[in-house]
Every structure is written in structure tokens, then in C-alpha cells.
Amino acid sequence: MVDEALQHVPNTDGDKNIDQVNQIRDSLAIMGDNSTAFSLPQPHLMRTKLCDMKDDELDPTYVKKREQLKKLVASIIRPKIVQGKPLNGKEFVSFLEQILEALNKGEIPSTGSLVEVFNKGILERCLKLYSERIGKIGLPLSEESLHDAHERFREEAMKAFDEQHFGRHHAKQSVMKLDEDIKEVHKNVIMANEYQSAKLCEALYTICEDKMDQLQVLRLPSMAKFNAGFLQCNQSFEQECVGPSKENYEQRMMKMMGKSRSLFIKEYNHRLFNWLVAFSLVMVVVGRFIIKFILIELAAWVLFIFLETYTRMFWTAESLYYNPVWHFIVATWESLVYSPILDLDRWAIPIGCLLLIWVLYWRCCGRRKHGSRWLLPLYNTHKSGSNRPRSD
Numbered sequence: 001m002v003d004e005a006l007q008h009v010p011n012t013d014g015d016k017n018i019d020q021v022n023q024i025r026d027s028l029a030i031m032g033d034n035s036t037a038f039s040l041p042q043p044h045l046m047r048t049k050l051c052d053m054k055d056d057e058l059d060p061t062y063v064k065k066r067e068q069l070k071k072l073v074a075s076i077i078r079p080k081i082v083q084g085k086p087l088n089g090k091e092f093v094s095f096l097e098q099i100l101e102a103l104n105k106g107e108i109p110s111t112g113s114l115v116e117v118f119n120k121g122i123l124e125r126c127l128k129l130y131s132e133r134i135g136k137i138g139l140p141l142s143e144e145s146l147h148d149a150h151e152r153f154r155e156e157a158m159k160a161f162d163e164q165h166f167g168r169h170h171a172k173q174s175v176m177k178l179d180e181d182i183k184e185v186h187k188n189v190i191m192a193n194e195y196q197s198a199k200l201c202e203a204l205y206t207i208c209e210d211k212m213d214q215l216q217v218l219r220l221p222s223m224a225k226f227n228a229g230f231l232q233c234n235q236s237f238e239q240e241c242v243g244p245s246k247e248n249y250e251q252r253m254m255k256m257m258g259k260s261r262s263l264f265i266k267e268y269n270h271r272l273f274n275w276l277v278a279f280s281l282v283m284v285v286v287g288r289f290i291i292k293f294i295l296i297e298l299a300a301w302v303l304f305i306f307l308e309t310y311t312r313m314f315w316t317a318e319s320l321y322y323n324p325v326w327h328f329i330v331a332t333w334e335s336l337v338y339s340p341i342l343d344l345d346r347w348a349i350p351i352g353c354l355l356l357i358w359v360l361y362w363r364c365c366g367r368r369k370h371g372s373r374w375l376l377p378l379y380n381t382h383k384s385g386s387n388r389p390r391s392d
Contacts, residue, residue, distance in 0.1 A: 001037035038072060040065050119174040122164045127181050130157040134189055140197035140243030150186050157182060197243025204241050205249050205256075208233040212260035221271045222338040223330075226264050230257060269321045272333060273307065280304035 006029045011018040043050055043062045055063050079086040080095065087095060133153040141149070161178055165171040211233050215226045237253055280303040287297030320326055 001039065002035045005037070036072070036076065038065075038069050040069065116174070119165050119171060122161055123174050123178050123181075126157040126161040126178060127185070129160060130154060130182055131185050134185065139189075139193050140200055140245075141193060142242055142246075143244050146190070146193055150189070154179075154182050154186075194244050197241075197245040198249075200243070201237075201241040201245045201249040204237050205253060208237055208253065209256060212257060216260065216264055216267075220337045221268050221275070222334060223265075223268060224334050225338040225343065226261075226268075228338075230261065233257070269326075269330075272330065273320075276329070276333075277304065277307050280307065 006025045008022045008025065009018055011022070041059060041062050043058045044053060050058075079088075080092050081087070082095060130153050133156065134149060137146075137149050157178065158175070161175065165174060211229055215229050218225065234253070234257065237249075241249060280300045283300035284297055284304065287293050287295075287300055
């Protein structure tokens with residue numbers, strides 16, 4: 001009967017539950033190789049009154065089988081040996097009472113506790129598997145990507161536990177425990193992701209803020225250079241800032257860059273006007289005393305008078321900045337100051353030094369060697385009466 005009960009149940013469909021039951025049958029067959037089974041019929045249909053019934057009220061077949069069971073137990077029973085000493089009836093009863101008391105106090109591990117300990121080791125390994133997998137992902141990540149990774153690694157851990165756990169009732173409790181532990185680890189990963197995201201976005205925000213401050217104080221104001229820096233900063237922030245803090249820092253970025261743009265536009269026309277006034281005065285000095293080219297001096301005077309006199313007499317500051325003439329001046333200035341090839345704000349000082357060296361060389365050495373070859377009118381440095389004979 002025992003051999004029949006422990007035989008495998010056919011599993012042609014590959015049912016996982018049937019496979020687990022067959023594994024339990026194999027384990028019981030290994031542990032109970034000398035087991036004996038005996039079947040008893042039902043004593044009576046009224047089970048609640050069995051304790052009050054006498055033998056003549058019970059099923060005769062049951063009474064007969066019960067007597068056979070007594071004889072069978074008496075034939076196979078062996079005295080219990082404890083510490084090398086066989087126990088009699090009273091000693092055996094006392095021994096059983098001690099065992100029951102130890103079981104009730106939890107001093108002897110029960111089947112459930114053994115299964116729980118066995119599954120606890122599996123649970124710890126599966127939790128470690130999840131922690132290692134999710135710990136290897138690079139933070140920060142977007143919330144969607146982090147959630148996808150969490151679900152993928154959680155499924156792997158649950159699958160590994162499902163393949164190794166023992167017992168059905170205790171396995172459910174272990175699965176719930178594993179799920180709670182995974183949620184705790186995931187919660188810590190979410191906090192770490194928020195911290196790394198805030199740290200990265202804060203660094204990018206600071207870089208862009210410093211960049212905007214640098215563009216506000218350009219030596220040569222250029223709207224094209226400001227727009228290029230503005231676009232580059234915005235693109236780098238959009239591409240590199242990821243994670244849950246991105247939305248918050250995007251709003252801060254838009255607010256900060258909007259203020260920077262408004263401030264730059266407000267100061268741009270005024271600074272450009274002052275630069276052109278200073279440039280016209282410098283060219284007056286250059287044309288008058290250094291190159292001594294009268295046309296350069298005249299053009300510089302015309303520009304200075306136009307900026308300082310005509311514009312103030314006939315235009316207001318606002319109307320000047322919306323005038324087509326001013327737009328032409330701005331377009332010319334932008335094409336000279338900033339282009340993909342040359343950034344005059346960066347190279348203005350080196351270029352100015354080279355021009356100064358060239359002018360000094362031309363003034364000191366070039367004219368002595370080659371003489372004056374200008375076809376346009378220059379200032380005459382020699383006085384008209386210097387070669388006339390002296391009168392008495």
C-alpha cells in the first residue's frame with residue numbers, strides 16, 4: 001500500500017504542481033523505506049458520537065480490522081531505547097510527555113520551522129540576486145527606465161525562488177516576505193536615484209548659470225554669440241539631465257535663461273551704441289595721428305556726429321533701435337564680431353596687438369625704406385615754408 005501511494009503520477013502535460021508532488025513522493029520513499037500501512041474502514045456515520053459508542057454499536061468490519069491492527073502493532077513494536085536503555089510502558093509515556101512539552105515550547109523544530117529555515121536561505125539568495133542586479137545599473141535613470149529594470153530583476157528573483165522553494169503554505173509566506181524585502185531595496189534605489197538626479201541636474205544648472213553670466217559681460221556684445229551659447233547650454237541640459245529631478249530643474253532653467261535673455265537684450269543696444277561711439281573716437285585718433293589718413297578721420301567724425309548729435313536730435317533711444325539704419329549697423333557688427341570661423345570677442349586683444357605692431361613698424365621702418373605710395377590724400381608732415389631761403 002505504501003509503495004502504491006508513493007508511485008509517480010503520470011504527468012504528460014508537464015504540470016509543475018504534479019512534478020512537485022512527485023518530488024515529495026521521492027523524498028518520502030527515501031526516508032520511509034521500512035514503513036507499514038494499514039487501512040481502517042469508517043467506524044460509524046455519526047462521527048461526533050464515536051467516543052460515546054460501544055463496540056456493538058460500531059461497524060463490525062471496523063471492530064474486526066481494529067483488532068487486526070492491534071495484533072500488527074504488537075508484532076512489529078520494539079521497545080524504545082534511550083541512552084542505551086530500553087523503556088517500559090510508564091517510562092515511555094513519561095518520555096512522550098517530555099517530547100510533547102518540548103514541542104509545545106518550540107524547543108524541538110517542527111516540520112514547518114524546518115521548511116521555513118530552508119526557504120529563508122533561498123529567500124536571502126534571491127534577495128541578494130535582486131540587489132546585485134539593480135545595484136549594477138547606472139544612476140541616475142528616468143523613472144520609467146528604473147521601474148522597468150525593477151520589474152525585470154524582481155521577476156528574475158521570484159522565478160529563482162519559485163524553482164528552489166520547499167512547501168506550499170510556507171512558500172506563500174516566504175514569497176510575501178521576499179516581495180516586501182524587494183520593495184524595501186527598491187525604495188532605497190529610488191531615493192538614491194533622486195539624489196543622483198538632483199546632483200547631476202544641479203551641476204548642469206550651475207554650469208549654464210555661469211555660462212549665462214559670462215555672456216552678460218562680453219567685451220564685444222554679440223547677439224549671435226549669446227544665442228549660440230544659449231542654445232548649446234539648453235541642448236546639453238536636455239540631453240544630460242535625467243531622472244525625477246529633471247522636470248523641476250527644467251522649470252528653473254527656463255526661468256533663469258529667460259531672465260538672462262531679457263537682461264542681455266535690454267543692455268545689448270545700449271552697450272553696442274557706446275562701443276560704436278568709442279570706436280569712432282579711436283578711429284579719429286588713429287586716422288589723425290597714427291596712420292594720418294584723412295579719409296579715415298573724416299569717416300570716424302561722421303559716425304561720431306551721427307551717433308551723438310543726429311540721433312539725439314531727431315530720434316529717441318527707442319526709435320533709434322527700431323530704425324532700419326540701426327538694424328544695418330547691428331547686422332554689420334554681428335558679422336564682424338562673431339562667426340563660426342572667428343570669435344572677435346576672444347581674439348580681439350591678440351589681433352589688436354598685431355595691428356599695433358604692424359602700424360608701428362610701418363610708421364618707423366616701412367615709410368623710410370619705400371617712401372609714401374598712398375594714392376589717397378594724406379596729411380603733409382612738412383611745412384610749406386621750410387625749404388625757402390631765409391630773408392634778412
